[in-house]
Amino acid sequence: MxxxxxxxxxxxxxxxxxxxxxxxxxxxxxxxxxxxxxxxxxxxxxxxxxxxxxxxxxxxxxxxxxxxxxxxxxxxxxxxxxxxxxxxxxxxxxxxxxxxxxxxxxxxxxxxxxxxxxxxxxxxxxxxxxxxxxxxxxxxxxxxxxxxxxxxxxxxxxxxxxxxxxxxxxxxxxxxxxxxxxxxxxxxxxxxxxxxDNRGGSRRLTEHLLSLGHRRIGYVAGPADSTTTRHRLEGHRLALAERTPGLLAQAEHFTVHGGDYDRSSGYDGALELLRRVPDLTAVVAANDTVALGICAALRDQGKRIPEDVSVAGFDDLPFSADASPALTTVRIPLHDxxxxxxxxxxxxxxxxxxxxxxxxxxxxxxxxxxxxxxxxx
Missing domain, CATH: 3.40.50.2300 (Response regulator)
Structure with a gap:
């Protein structure tokens, strides 16, 4: 043979x-x-x-x-x-x-x-x-x-x-x-x-909010079965854990899971976070499109950005710098x-x-x- x-x-x-x-x-x-x-x-x-x-x-x-x-x-x-x-x-x-x-x-x-x-x-x-x-x-x-x-x-x-x-x-x-x-x-x-570097970028984003003094930080995650969702959430929670165990302990309650990477998921996620945590001071979004939905929901609830609630995204898509207010985010050089x-x-x-x-x-x-x-x- x-x-x-x-x-x-x-x-x-x-x-x-x-x-x-x-x-x-x-x-x-x-x-x-x-x-x-x-x-x-x-x-x-x-x-x-x-x-x-x-x-x-x-x-x-x-x-x-x-x-x-x-x-x-x-x-x-x-x-x-x-x-x-x-x-x-x-x-x-x-x-x-x-x-x-x-x-x-x-x-x-x-x-x-x-x-x-x-x-x-x-x-x-x-x-x-x-x-x-x-x-x-x-x-x-x-x-x-x-x-x-x-x-x-x-x-x-x-x-x-x-x-x-x-x-x-x-x-x-x-x-x-x-x-x-x-x-x-x-x-x-x-x-x-x-x-x-989704983990590293998300970690730096949350560290930025913590450095500003935020402790009641919500998170609107992406699709539950996505590696990108998991890695970005891991980076966020790593930053919380390094600051204080108490913040990590409350992280699950402050996280909305399972949405898509779209505006409606951000809108619905923000409403759910406000229901759970009325005195929320900041929200991290799975990506910039989700962040736009979060901003819309906060405005509809009479919240000012960033005076009442800070909002941050991820990716730095073309519209992010032109949003009102301009969106804090993590830039991935997508074209490069x-x-x-x-x-x-x-x-x-x-x-x-x-x-x-x-x-x-x-x-x-x-x-x-x-x-x-x-x-x-």
Missing amino acids: AVTLADVATRAGVSAATVSRVLSGNYPVAGATRTRVLRAVEELQYVVNGPASALAAATSDLVGVLVNDIADPFFGIIAGAVQSEMSDGGTAGTGGQKLAVVCNTGGSPESELTYLTHLQRQRAAAVVLTGGAVEDEEHGAAVATRLRRLAAGGTRIVLCGRPPLAPASLEASRGSSEGGAGDEPDEGDGIVTVAF AGARAGRLALGRETPPPGGVATVRVELMVRASTSVPAGRAD
């Missing part, structure tokens, strides 16, 4: 994608991993199937960009920046222009999987996935499987604003008593991540992040060490936050 790629992967203790990367030479692989794979190839006398390899490596000029909602400025800015990189052909060695196709999932896990399947069938040159991932173990495993199949076929994969995938070697090592390969990252997957994702997808930029680059965020202090009423520091 002929030796297969899977046989080599098993002998080397890595994934089939890693073996493919080592043999094709298209992606950087750790030296120790490469040595282990080549040794397995020699020991098993594995011979690459030339025609099959050529077919598997053949890709089209299509680049898929998966977004949650293209009407949301967050996703629109990233997708626009990615697409600009695709149309910037003419650079030597980049393969010319690509056709960027925006796939609007509507937040549906099923749609996300369907689009990935279609892109695999079309032998897409690259796929860029934007925004937070759905926190469902079964769905996450299905997405990881599709992405690794795409990568093994020559498609470049870039996660923009999503957490990196768990190393395939760690998954393969579950249930095995052998050490070695499963103890190190699987760098041969060829999947690159441009991550946003999208452009970088586009360059990585085209192979125009060297992947970051370890395959993960974290985008730095910036606290933007504006007129929507001030010291609490009755305090004049």
Whole structure:
């Protein structure tokens, strides 16, 4: 029986994608991993199937960009920046222009999987996935499987604003008593991540409110099953815990969960917070759009911003600086992040060490936050 790629992967203790990367030479692989794979190839006398390899490596000029909602400025800015990189052909060695196709999932896990399947069938040159991932173990495993199949076929994969995938070697090592390969990252997957520092940004935002003297701080969270929601809430609570345990103890009562990243969720969330905590002095929003809804609800309840209640958002979307009052928020350089994702997808930029680059965020202090009423520091 002929030796297969899977046989080599098993002998080397890595994934089939890693073996493919080592043999094709298209992606950087750790030296120790490469040595282990080549040794397995020699020991098993594995011979690459030339025609099959050529077919598997053949890709089209299509680049898929998966977004949650293209009407949301967050996703629109990233997708626009990615697409600009695709149309910037003419650079030597980049393969010319690509056709960027925006796939609007509507937040549906099923749609996300369907689009990935279609892109695999079309032998897409690259796929860029934007925004937070759905926190469902079964769905996450299905997405990881599709992405690794795409990568093994020559498609470049870039996660923009999503957490990196768990190393395939760690998954393969579950249930095995052998050490070695499963103890190190699987760098041969060829999947690159441009991550946003949601925890750090949220932490700085809450620290800003605490430094102003706020202690009764409400929080309107995003969708409960989103990694972005969890990371931003973790940063907020970390800041509270560092200030005093008492603030962390009341955090759950001061948090409204489960809304979408839209204006109506902010409006309804603010009303619920005022019902729970009538003497609230500040509210942190899951994002800037939610913050606008919070501001509208507070005004309808006769509250002044920031004199009675301070409001802060996240993302620094284009309207944030022009809101009235201008919105204090955390700025993510969305256009720069999208452009970088586009360059990585085209192979125009060297992947970051370890395959993960974290985008730095910036606290933007504006007129929507001030010291609490009755305090004049």
